Amino acid sequence: MSLVCPSSLREMMADEHDDSSKLRHDSAPPSLFMRIIRKEIPSFEVYDDPHVYGFLAQDAIRHGHVLLIAKVEVDYFVDVPEPYYSAVFQAAKPVSRAIQEVTGCVRVGTIIAGWDIPHFHYHLVPMFEYEDLDPARVNQYSDAENRTLADAIRNVLAS
Numbered sequence: 001m002s003l004v005c006p007s008s009l010r011e012m013m014a015d016e017h018d019d020s021s022k023l024r025h026d027s028a029p030p031s032l033f034m035r036i037i038r039k040e041i042p043s044f045e046v047y048d049d050p051h052v053y054g055f056l057a058q059d060a061i062r063h064g065h066v067l068l069i070a071k072v073e074v075d076y077f078v079d080v081p082e083p084y085y086s087a088v089f090q091a092a093k094p095v096s097r098a099i100q101e102v103t104g105c106v107r108v109g110t111i112i113a114g115w116d117i118p119h120f121h122y123h124l125v126p127m128f129e130y131e132d133l134d135p136a137r138v139n140q141y142s143d144a145e146n147r148t149l150a151d152a153i154r155n156v157l158a159s
Contacts, residue, residue, distance in 0.1 A: 033069045033119040044150035047095050047157065051087035054095055056146050057123070059138040064103040064126040064149055066095055075118040088122050096124050098156035102149065109133045 035041045037053045046066055047054030057065040068091055070084040077085070096108040105126035111133060112122055125133060141149075 031073055031119040032117055033067075033121060034073050037069065037071055044146040046098070046150050046153040047091055049087065049091065051084045052091045054091065054124075056141075056150055059140060061123075061135060061137050061139075062103070062105070062126040062128075062132050063139070063141055063145065064099050064105070064153070066099060066124040066153070068092060068095065068122040068124065070120050074120055076114060077112050077120045077122075080120050088120075092122060092124060094157055095153070098153045099124055099126055101156050102152045 030038070032041065033053075036043045036055065043055035045053070045055050047068065051071050052068055053071055054066050054068045057067050068088050070080050070088050072081065072084045074080045074084075080088075092110070099105065099108050103126040105128055107127050109125045109127045109132065110123060111125065112120075113135075114120070127133065131137070
């Protein structure tokens with residue numbers, strides 16, 4: 001998932017006073033993330049509860065990069081209703097600890113960018129140095145690598 005704002009999104013954001021982007025219209029198709037939550041699109045799940053779903057990022061800054069997404073379709077993080085908003089940040093603590101244990105990283109950095117997919121998501125990125133938060137460093141890992149890492153994170157969370 002790219003953290004860069006595509007030009008088409010920049011154009012859509014030209015009118016800063018249009019509040020319609022905050023609201024999800026029933027006739028709009030579900031976002032990519034809602035389709036992942038509904039299991040219509042496969043993902044490497046690491047966390048799931050009634051309000052939050054977590055999975056390995058397809059385009060990972062570092063292997064172990066997890067996206068936590070609210071199970072309500074709201075674009076901008078400040079508009080996410082409770083209990084979904086708090087649940088994402090509560091889930092971030094144990095998931096970050098599991099990422100750190102499995103990857104051996106120095107710390108887990110976080111990003112809320114909101115440019116790429118119109119659905120609030122919280123990036124948890126294993127960091128060995130500050131530059132590990134640079135979205136230009138994205139990589140893709142094999143399904144086997146992702147499956148192994150997702151299993152390891154889930155196992156730590158379960159223990």
